[in-house]
Amino acid sequence: MAEVDEISTDPEPWGRNWPHQFDSYKATAGDEFYGGSSAMPASKLDHQPWLRRLYAGYAFSIDYREARGHAYMLYDQGVTERVTQKQQAGACLHCHASTNVLYHKVGREAMGLPADDASLAAALDMDAVIRGFQEVSTMKYQDVLGMLKSMPDGTPDENDPVVPQPPVGGFTSEFAGQPVPDGHPSLIAGEAHPVSCIDCHNPETMALRVTRPGFILGVAAFAESDEPVPHLPSVERWRRGDRDERYDPNKDATRQEMRSYVCGQCHVEYYCATGDTLEFPWGQGLKMEQAEAHWNDKQFPDGTEFYDYKHGETGAEVLKVQHPEFELWSQGVHAAAGVD
Structure with missing residues (x-):
C-alpha cells in the first residue's frame, strides 16, 4: 500500500491503492491524452462567429472551445489564448488545479505558522487554506502557477506526471500577450496537477470532503440566508441551531x-478575475434572480460598481454567467428527490 x-x-x-478508481480518473482523457496545438477541441467561435461579438471585450471572444474531460482541465487552461493573450488572475487555478497544498502553505505562512512539508502533510487547516486562497486570488495567473509548481506533491523522487503538463505560456510561450521571461518561476521543473483525489477525499479515511x-x-453565506432548502437538510438543521460557528460542510x-x-x-456560477477575490454569489440564494441581486449589490474594493466585463462595442457593463450546474440541480426534481 x-x-x-x-x-x-x-x-x-492513490492509484496504487485504488486502481479501478485511478483508471476511471485517467479515462477522463479518453483512450489516450491528446495534447499539442493540432489536437485541441473545436473552436466554438469558428462554429458560431456571433459569439465573438457577444463576448467582445471579454477573453471568451479570443478563444472559446468545446469542453474536454477532467484530465485536460489544467492543460487546456494553460494553453488557451484567454490566458496567453490576456492577463488572468491566480484564482483561475482554484478549480483547474489541485491547489490544497499551495493555499495551505501560503496561508500558514501568512498566519505565522510552520509551513514545512511535515506540517503541511500532517493535517489540512481549512482556516489556513482559506487565508492562502485570499492571498493569491488576485495575483497574476502565471505567478501563482509558478508557486503551484514549486509545491510538494507527495512524490519527490519522480517528475513524470500522470497527466502531461501544458507548455508554459501555451503554444506561443506567452502570458498576457508577452513572452515568458527567462527565469520566470513557472518555468521550473516541478509538477502541477489537475484536480486530483486529494481535493475530494480525506487521505486518512477516504471520506468525501x-x-x-x-x-x-x-x-456558508447561503446557509445564513432565508432561502428554503429542503434538499439540503443539514443547512436547515444548522439554521435551527445556535449558529455559534459558520456552517461547515465538512462537519455539518x-x-x-x-x-x-x-x-x-x-460546477457553479462565480466571479473570477483580477478585480477581487473569487466569489460565489450565494448570499441571497441559489436562483438566478438571487445571484443577479447579489452581484448588483456588490462593489469592487475601490467602491466602483461590480461587473464581469465591459462590452467592447457598446461599453455596457455585463454580468456573464459561468456554469451554474449546482444551482440548476438544486432547483430541479433530482435534488427534490435526493438524487445526486
Missing part, C-alpha cells in the same frame, strides 16, 4: 449531500 497524506496531490500513489475555499465560503453535511457538494465546488 502507498502512503498518502495532505501533500499527496499526485494521483499516482470539500476543500475549495470558494465553495466553503459560498455555502450528510454523506448524501457531500456527493453533490464535491461537484458543487467548481
